[in-house]
Amino acid sequence: MSGEEEENASELKIGEEFxxxxxxxxxxxxxxxxxxxxxxxxxSEDPMNQVSQVFExxxxxxxxxxxxxxxxxxxxxxxxxxxxxxxxxxxxxCILDSxxxxxxxxxxxxxxxxxxMVPSIKTKGRAHDDDAIERMLNDLSLIKKFE
Amino acid sequence: xxxxxxQQWNVIVSPxxxxxxxxxxxxxxxxxxxxxxxxxxxxxxxxxxxxVTTVENIGDGKVRHSTGDVLFPxxxxxxxxxxxxxxxxxxxxxxxxxxxxxxKCGPVQNIYLSxxxxxxxxYVPGENAFFMNDKQSRIExxxxxxxxxxxxxxxxxxxxFQALRLKAEEEITERKKKSVDFNWKSIKYAYxxxxxxxxxxxxxxxxxxxxxxxxFQYNHGEKLGECNELTVKGTSNLLHGxxxxxxxxxxxxx
Numbered sequence: 380m381s382g383e384e385e386e387n388a389s390e391l392k393i394g395e396e397f398x399x400x401x402x403x404x405x406x407x408x409x410x411x412x413x414x415x416x417x418x419x420x421x422x423s424e425d426p427m428n429q430v431s432q433v434f435e436x437x438x439x440x441x442x443x444x445x446x447x448x449x450x451x452x453x454x455x456x457x458x459x460x461x462x463x464x465x466x467x468x469x470x471x472x473c474i475l476d477s478x479x480x481x482x483x484x485x486x487x488x489x490x491x492x493x494x495x496m497v498p499s500i501k502t503k504g505r506a507h508d509d510d511a512i513e514r515m516l517n518d519l520s521l522i523k524k525f526e
Numbered sequence: 527x528x529x530x531x532x533q534q535w536n537v538i539v540s541p542x543x544x545x546x547x548x549x550x551x552x553x554x555x556x557x558x559x560x561x562x563x564x565x566x567x568x569x570x571x572x573x574x575x576x577x578v579t580t581v582e583n584i585g586d587g588k589v590r591h592s593t594g595d596v597l598f599p600x601x602x603x604x605x606x607x608x609x610x611x612x613x614x615x616x617x618x619x620x621x622x623x624x625x626x627x628x629x630k631c632g633p634v635q636n637i638y639l640s641x642x643x644x645x646x647x648x649y650v651p652g653e654n655a656f657f658m659n660d661k662q663s664r665i666e667x668x669x670x671x672x673x674x675x676x677x678x679x680x681x682x683x684x685x686x687f688q689a690l691r692l693k694a695e696e697e698i699t700e701r702k703k704k705s706v707d708f709n710w711k712s713i714k715y716a717y718x719x720x721x722x723x724x725x726x727x728x729x730x731x732x733x734x735x736x737x738x739x740x741x742f743q744y745n746h747g748e749k750l751g752e753c754n755e756l757t758v759k760g761t762s763n764l765l766h767g768x769x770x771x772x773x774x775x776x777x778x779x780x
Contacts, residue, residue, distance in 0.1 A: 403528040408576075408605060415577055431564035433633040437576045437607060440632040441528075444616055480527050481614060485672070496614050 404483035406445035406453045412438045446486050452522050456483050459518045486523075487516065527615075528632075529608060530579070531572055534601045537562065539587070541594045555584055555598055563604065570680040573608025574633040607632050613675045619667055622655045627665060629673065639673060 403411075416438060419429050430438075447453050460479040478497045487493040490512045543554035560578055568574040585599035609615065609631075617629035617637055629637040641649060647657040647665060656666035665671060 400532075401530040403530050403605065405528065408528045411579060411605065412577060431567070433567060433574050434564070434576055436630075436633045436635075437528075437574070440630075443618075477527060477610075477613075484527070485614060485616070 402477045402480040404445070404453070404456070404480045405441045406447045406456070406483065408437070409441040409445040409448075410450055410453060412441060444484065446484075446523060455522050456519060459515060459522070482519075486519065488520075490516065527608070527610070527613060528576070529572070529606050530603055531606055532582070532601065532603050533572075534599060535559065535562065537598050537600050538590075538595045539598065541596070544596060552584065555600065556581055559600055559602065568633075572606045574606055576605045576607055576633065578602055578604045607634075609634065609675045609678050611675055611677055614672060615675065616670055616672050619665060619669045619671060622657065622665070622667060624649055624651070624655075627657065627671075629671060637673070637675075639671065643676075 412434070416430070423429055447456055457479070460482055478499055481497050482493060485496055487496055490509045493512055493516060537555050537559045539551070539554050539558055543551070545551055545554075559581065563575050563578050566575055579602075581600060581602045583601045585601075587596040587598045589596055615631050617631035619627050620630050620635075621628040624641075626638055626640040626643075629639060631637055641647065641657065644657065644665070646659045647663075648659070650656050650658050654666060656664050658664050
């Protein structure tokens with residue numbers, strides 16, 4: 380239990396086994412799963428029968444909850460997010476990754492909202508002033524607009 | 527959140543699939559890996575297994591003497607979904623009950639959001655019951671809710687992460703209450719085995735543990751340390767809680 384207790388995504392504390400893992404945003408997962416689903420459609424008549432329930436539910440979920448649909452847009456979102464907040468902290472990549480994904484998934488509209496979701500973007504050492512955060516959010520909404 | 531993980535698994539291929547020529551053997555190994563991956567469904571550390579993305583490497587096979595099967599170590603990347611405490615996610619309401627709502631979020635089907643965790647929302651009964659606050663904001667079926675995960679637990683038996691309400695059941699009948707109390711000591715163990723899990727969700731920020739302790743006192747007038755969790759389950763007669771409790775009682779009688 381103690382291992383579990385230490386995990387806390389809001390403080391970006393995540394267990395050791397995930398140091399190697401990479402977090403994905405909903406939109407990235409959507410691209411991957413849809414691609415796989417298309418492949419299945421070509422090879423069999425009833426693709427829904429070919430996939431597990433977990434796959435099916437996840438596909439429905441990410442389709443509904445990904446804000447960016449195009450592969451290019453998705454790539455840009457990751458680029459912007461990683462440029463703005465994560466540059467100085469390359470060491471613990473995975474952990475910062477999770478902050479990136481939270482912002483990419485939930486698409487906050489105001490600076491306060493973003494800070495409430497990921498308090499760590501304001502914490503020491505990674506002190507982003509409100510302007511920087513706002514610029515980042517603006518960039519993200521531009522991608523959405525031009526998609 | 528969704529994770530891309532690298533894993534190494536051993537894949538067992540039966541002898542009749544061992545074709546020396548061409549890609550048949552590789553295909554057999556990959557097909558078997560995909561099957562294993564899908565049927566494993568989830569594990570405690572990585573969460574739900576969703577999809578294999580790339581197979582990196584297939585190692586040398588080892589023959590198992592007893593059966594003739596060949597065991598190949600395969601390293602691959604896959605996508606999994608795991609909820610972390612403190613994580614913010616969006617989910618869809620699929621069931622509204624008097625004491626809270628159940629949400630779906632990706633592969634996780636039972637995320638419980640207690641009404642205690644949304645104090646400004648009041649329950650409005652009816653055929654399509656819903657929760658509403660002063661500003662007419664409604665939480666009803668198919669509504670999207672943003673939530674913070676306050677806890678998850680793993681249920682080994684069902685290979686699933688599940689949610690359970692935290693609120694004690696006020697309207698639980700005296701008779702039922704007695705049977706719970708009466709069986710309490712004897713069922714403790716069996717029950718703990720049957721249910722081992724709760725992803726509990728909150729909107730506000732009180733901790734789950736305090737909550738459970740409070741509920742325990744509500745029922746028993748004393749604190750029993752580790753048993754808190756058990757009690758909470760014992761007092762919820764909805765869905766899994768009560769059903770499982772009954773199963774547990776039956777199991778003890780046997």
